[in-house]
Amino acid sequence: QVQLVQSGAEVKKPGASVKVSCKASGYTFTSYGISWVRQAPGQGLEWMGWISAYNGNTNYAQKLQGRVTMTTDTSTSTAYMELRSLRSDDTAVYYCARDSGGSYSSWGQGTLVTVSS
Amino acid sequence: DIQMTQSPSSLSASVGDRVTITCQASQDISNYLNWYQQKPGKAPKLLIYDASNLETGVPSRFSGSGSGTDFTFTISSLQPEDIATYYCQQYDNLFTFGGGTKVEIK
Numbered sequence: 001q002v003q004l005v006q007s008g009a010e011v012k013k014p015g016a017s018v019k020v021s022c023k024a025s026g027y028t029f030t031s032y033g034i035s036w037v038r039q040a041p042g043q044g045l046e047w048m049g050w051i052s053a054y055n056g057n058t059n060y061a062q063k064l065q066g067r068v069t070m071t072t073d074t075s076t077s078t079a080y081m082e083l084r085s086l087r088s089d090d091t092a093v094y095y096c097a098r099d100s101g102g103s104y105s106s107w108g109q110g111t112l113v114t115v116s117s
Numbered sequence: 118d119i120q121m122t123q124s125p126s127s128l129s130a131s132v133g134d135r136v137t138i139t140c141q142a143s144q145d146i147s148n149y150l151n152w153y154q155q156k157p158g159k160a161p162k163l164l165i166y167d168a169s170n171l172e173t174g175v176p177s178r179f180s181g182s183g184s185g186t187d188f189t190f191t192i193s194s195l196q197p198e199d200i201a202t203y204y205c206q207q208y209d210n211l212f213t214f215g216g217g218t219k220v221e222i223k
Contacts, residue, residue: 035212037161045153045161045204047212059211062118095160102208103151105172107160 123215
């Protein structure tokens with residue numbers, strides 16, 4: 001079965017960077033894109049960006065352009081999301097999701113990133 | 118960017134009630150619209166894709182309709198396990214989520 005397993009919770013200081021991983025299994029990794037979605041405490045879902053696991057093409061949300069980088073390692077079927085210059089309002093649960101033609105039928109378990117001095 | 122306006126932001130209904138949530142896109146998105154259910158502390162779950170198609174394994178009391186800019190999500194008979202927050206999501210141009218609708222039992 002399709003599984004996306006994310007890395008563990010992180011605590012970072014303002015201005016630091018964080019890199020979250022998402023290891024896929026149960027399907028051909030390069031046949032699907034991976035999107036990253038975050039959710040601040042008590043808030044709704046925010047789409048952050050998408051990466052093609054086939055060729056590495058990316059699309060990022062405009063508000064995160066310049067601070068976010070999404071990559072993949074096809075040898076380990078793992079996607080990564082790096083967010084730089086962290087601020088307190090980046091505190092959120094970060095999810096990866098497999099993109100099946102625009103629909104997210106499989107999600108990771110979520111990674112809590114806390115930004116605090 | 119395409120904006121998705123979801124309403125209401127919350128609702129309270131009785132078990133067995135029909136529940137309707139609407140989602141309006143800021144521009145025509147054809148049928149490129151999905152609906153998700155999220156329970157506290159859990160990842161979202163896909164319920165409806167392409168505006169009206171029921172994801173495999175999802176109970177038939179859930180349904181979706183609409184195209185263009187106006188979409189509707191319906192629970193035909195609310196069950197206690199349906200307590201959750203529901204989100205619409207467009208994928209016509211990149212991806213955008215609606216603000217969510219929290220459904221509670223009266």
